[in-house]
Amino acid sequence: MDSFPTIAVISILVLFLANSIRTEAQLSPTFYDATCPQALDAIRTSIRRAVSRERRMAASLIRLHFHDCFVQGCDGSILLDETPTIQSEKTARPNNNSTRGFEVIEAAKREVEKICPGVVSCADILSVAARDASVAVGGPTWQVKLGRRDSTTASRSAAESNLPSPFANLRDLIINFQNKGLSARDMVALSGSHTLGQAQCFVFRNRVYSNGTDIDAGFASTRRRHCPPAVGNGDSNLAPLDLVTPNSFDNNYFKNLMRKKGLLISDQALFSGGSTDSIVSEYSRNPRTFLSDFASAMVKMGDLEPLTGASGIIRRVCSAVS
Numbered sequence: 596m597d598s599f600p601t602i603a604v605i606s607i608l609v610l611f612l613a614n615s616i617r618t619e620a621q622l623s624p625t626f627y628d629a630t631c632p633q634a635l636d637a638i639r640t641s642i643r644r645a646v647s648r649e650r651r652m653a654a655s656l657i658r659l660h661f662h663d664c665f666v667q668g669c670d671g672s673i674l675l676d677e678t679p680t681i682q683s684e685k686t687a688r689p690n691n692n693s694t695r696g697f698e699v700i701e702a703a704k705r706e707v708e709k710i711c712p713g714v715v716s717c718a719d720i721l722s723v724a725a726r727d728a729s730v731a732v733g734g735p736t737w738q739v740k741l742g743r744r745d746s747t748t749a750s751r752s753a754a755e756s757n758l759p760s761p762f763a764n765l766r767d768l769i770i771n772f773q774n775k776g777l778s779a780r781d782m783v784a785l786s787g788s789h790t791l792g793q794a795q796c797f798v799f800r801n802r803v804y805s806n807g808t809d810i811d812a813g814f815a816s817t818r819r820r821h822c823p824p825a826v827g828n829g830d831s832n833l834a835p836l837d838l839v840t841p842n843s844f845d846n847n848y849f850k851n852l853m854r855k856k857g858l859l860i861s862d863q864a865l866f867s868g869g870s871t872d873s874i875v876s877e878y879s880r881n882p883r884t885f886l887s888d889f890a891s892a893m894v895k896m897g898d899l900e901p902l903t904g905a906s907g908i909i910r911r912v913c914s915a916v917s
């Protein structure tokens with residue numbers, strides 16, 4: 596007799612839960628259309644200005660979004676400074692003295708705060724910035740899904756364990772991305788952003804001095820010239836990840852790999868007789884496939900474990916929980 600109210604209550608609960616789970620996982624390109632319609636224009640203006648000041652900044656911003664998303668999701672955690680209660684990710688091994696662009700995100704946030712204070716998250720600004728950076732250097736565009744909220748925490752240890760190493764082999768790279776729900780094909784496409792930007796001597800030294808057969812001898816010798824062999828000498832000297840066109844978004848990165856001219860061990864691993872060789876050669880033959888796969892993979896990466904709904908906060912400045 597009284598099973599009806601019980602069933603009714605359970606059904607309502609189930610519906611409520613199903614709905615809240617759905618909205619939790621759901622980001623939307625129109626998220627700020629009502630609450631801050633000018634946010635996207637403001638961010639684009641800010642990013643364009645930064646990239647025209649320094650073209651490499653496009654690379655740095657794309658990488659920053661990646662390093663945010665792989666550590667407790669795309670939640671702006673990488674932007675937080677060290678405090679007594681926050682172990683900043685900025686000094687984690689893959690980031691320390693390497694990730695850049697923090698002040699560009701902070702400046703974009705200031706512009707957005709002027710228009711609609713307390714509405715747009717730093718995590719979303721970083722995601723939009725990565726897209727605008729790609730466009731600014733001739734790369735693909737995509738629709739950025741929005742509605743991520745900002746974390747109140749960061750994790751240096753998660754940054755050290757979740758971000759891939761430049762010394763990783765193909766198997767480890769595939770597992771690393773698989774752990775984030777990204778396929779080997781996504782991994783190869785996303786690595787194609789090494790068509791932009793620079794790496795420091797200490798991350799490519801052992802490859803260019805390895806005398807191995809998986810590196811072009813002339814290329815190795817060129818890269819040794821500005822990267823002294825002894826650890827501690829010239830560690831921060833820069834070399835382009837794409838030796839042909841480091842400032843434009845194209846598929847030369849993949850062509851380089853086929854000539855054994857990948858700069859990092861993790862780059863060359865994508866074309867070294869393994870299961871991803873066919874993807875690299877496909878992207879080197881067909882730039883449009885690369886560009887469209889890259890865009891899709893960036894959307895997929897941007898979906899990683901967002902804080903939504905009542906979780907997290909909207910920070911006032913990106914570097915602090917405030």
Ligand code: HEM
Pocket residue numbers: 651653654655656657658661692693694695759760761762763768782785786788789791792793794795796798836859861
């Ligand atoms: C597959 C595993 C990956 C490894 C092991 C890796 C590693 C690295 C390393 C070591 C650097 C040079 C950092 C330095 O010397 O300061 C670098 C630069 C860069 N990475 Fe990756 N990366 C990977 C995937 C990605 C992905 C998925 C993206 C973006 C979607 C990305 C975007 C970039 C960009 C744009 C740069 C240049 C940054 C600049 O010039 O400021 N990388 N990466």
Ligand SMILES: *[C@@H]1O[C@H](CO)[C@@H](O)[C@H](O)[C@H]1NC(C)=O
Pocket residue numbers: 686687691692
């Ligand atoms: C980070 O890098 C700076 C400068 O290169 C160095 O002084 C510092 O010890 C590094 N911190 C960590 C935690 O590795």
Ligand SMILES: *[C@@H]1O[C@H](CO)[C@@H](O)[C@H](O)[C@H]1NC(C)=O
Pocket residue numbers: 692693795831
């Ligand atoms: C940090 O890296 C930059 C280049 O990215 C370099 O100019 C600087 O010397 C490095 N600092 C230390 C302490 O290694």
Ligand SMILES: *[C@@H]1O[C@H](CO)[C@@H](O)[C@H](O)[C@H]1NC(C)=O
Pocket residue numbers: 804805806
């Ligand atoms: C590579 O060859 C050079 C010169 O022939 C030598 O000095 C260097 O020690 C070799 N490196 C390795 C890792 O074997």
